[in-house]
Amino acid sequence: MTAKEKLLERAPHWSEEQAERALLAVEGDSPARPKQPVSLLQRAAALRARQTKVVDAAALVRESRGELEQRA
Numbered sequence: 001m002t003a004k005e006k007l008l009e010r011a012p013h014w015s016e017e018q019a020e021r022a023l024l025a026v027e028g029d030s031p032a033r034p035k036q037p038v039s040l041l042q043r044a045a046a047l048r049a050r051q052t053k054v055v056d057a058a059a060l061v062r063e064s065r066g067e068l069e070q071r072a
Contacts, residue, residue: 001009007019014022 004016004019004023007022008014008016011019
């Protein structure tokens, strides 16, 4: 049994296209996400390893939007 068949068995309500997209995403071959050079991924991993604090990205976006609205 292929991985695609197993996926369709576990998620019978999914279309074959949805199952194919899910498999591609898991394998890292998603058409929606361009492939990145390995060196870029390694640099990103190194930066994450050196990060000392947790950042709330959603809060930063809200804060930035608020500042932009005040400028307008």
